[in-house]
Amino acid sequence: MTAGSVDPGTRQMLWRFAPMIYGPTLLFGLGEGALLPLLPVIAASLGADIAQAALIASALVVARLIGNLPAGWLVARIGERYTMAIAGLLALAGACGVLVAPNVGVLAVSVFGIGLCASAFGLARHAFMTTRVPLAYRARALSVLGGSFRLGMFTGPFVAAAVLAIWHDERAVTWFFIACLVALVVLVLVGRDPEDELAAEGHALHRSGRAAAAERAAVPPAGVFRTMWHHRGVLARLGVSAATLSAMRQARVYLLPLWGVSLQLDAGVIALIVGLTGALEFALFYSSGQIMDRWGRLWACLPSMLIMGSAFFGLAFTHDVPNATGWFIAGAVLVGVGNGLSAGISMTLGADVAPRPEPAAFLGSWRTLTDAGGAAAPLLIAGLSAAVSLPFATAVIGVVGLVGALGFWRYVPRYVPHAG
Structure with a gap:
């Protein structure tokens, strides 16, 4: 996102959310991006085997899933x-648990707690x-929110590599995570609510926020x-459709490296191709918000899902053809473009259909x-790779995207009137 790509009014509105949200x-x-790649390494240092180390890393994802409903309450x-x-304080406790964990059990509980806190946050x-956020800015504001997290997850592993180069201890990265959490809690508690900043200006953000607060006070929380x-x-x-988008996003994390391995590519080449998709995803995150706010959700x-679904489906038929590596790069680029255009979609649609009070x-x-x-x-x-083949699993993922x-x-158009 360049400075010239954001009009001054939108930039001012987005900037107001920086201290407390972005x-x-x-x-x-x-x-999290710094710590996540090293969780299997930390688990192995405590005596975990490969399966247990993978389970430790997956505990974060499982906890995010479980934590959404109690977080809503x-x-x-x-x-x-x-x-x-x-959530920030409890995640801080979980990070300290990772730092001093004497065994795999304590590490698993600590990682699970961090995942629950991530869900609540x-x-x-x-x-x-x-x-x-006013409706006119909603998609852009939420796309920037998604872009902020993507930036952190994208740069986190590089920070971890720098920390390891200096201290040569994988747990040193946990100290970095702790420092991030301390700064996070301070910003959340000290950062001023944007609607308070705009109170004297009579801005729509202030009016909409106060109206929502009055509605929440008048209506008791529903279970x-x-x-x-x-x-x-x-x-x-609509929720199930959004779930297929999440499935496509996670599929790219697993399928692209697996596809490279199946083509017997060097690990460095695979990392470069996957890194290219990450760069495309980050470069395009603000475009998604602009498109949704200006032309409709x-x-x-639609383009995001069509691009990713078609890319995976087409890739499934290129495994044994000449220049399979070239087709792999092309498919990865298309997946990166499609995922970049999807930034903020799930959050925006959820906000659009959520009950206002x-x-x-x-x-x-x-x-x-x-x-x-x-x-x-x-x-x-x-499951599909084990039962049939990796190309078959890739084709099924492509069909999921098209569905x-x-x-x-x-x-x-049925549930979001301003969808265009």
Whole structure:
């Protein structure tokens, strides 16, 4: 995102969210991105075998999935700011547990706790933006939120490499994560609410935020499961479509390296190709928000899913053809472009259809569904690859993406009136 690509009014609005939302999100992503690749290494140093080390790393994803519903309950009762602060403090305790863990069991519990806190922090900031960002800026604001986390996750491993080069101890990276969490908690507690900053200006953000606060005060929080049942229609239709998007995103994390390995490429070449997709994803994150705000949600949802679904489906038929490596690079580039255009889509659609007086309980259900889609993708890939073949699994993932595109095409205009 360049300075010239954002108009002054939008830049001012986005900047107001930096101290309390974007800054903490970047810090969390940076710390998590640094620590995550080293969790298997730390587990192995405590005596874990390969399967146990993989289980430790996956505990973070499982905890994110489980934590969404209780996080929705917590946000509905104590508010977004306090939930983010509590989540940061508890994650800090989990990071300390990773630092001093004497065995694999303590490490697993600590990592699981960090995942629960990540879920609560993510849901709280999503609810915060849902109630405070004007509709005209919503997609761009949430795309920048997604871009902040992507930037942290993208640069985190490089920071970890630098820390290891200096201290030669994998647990030194945990200290970096702890420092990020301390800064995060300070920003959340000290950062001023954007609607307070705009109170004297009479800005729409202030008015919309105060109106939402008054509505929340007038309406008692609904239960998470009651909310889920009341909105079962949109969750079963648009929510499932969003879950296929999450599945595509997770599929690229697993499929692209596996495809490179199956082609017997050098590890450095695989890392370079995957890194190229990450660079494309980060470079395009703001474009998604601009497209959704200016032309409608469907104009970002549909191309993103069609590009990724077609890329995976087409890649499945190139494994044994001449110049298979070239086709792999082309497919990876298309997946990177498609995923870059998807930045903020799931959060924006969730915010669009969330009930206005109290969105937290609904967003807990929404994020549980989308996270389940992401968690199911690696299992689907592993099962189909073992039972049939990797190309078959890749083709199925492509079909999932195309089916998701069909779901967006049908249900986005139905549930999001300003979808275009």
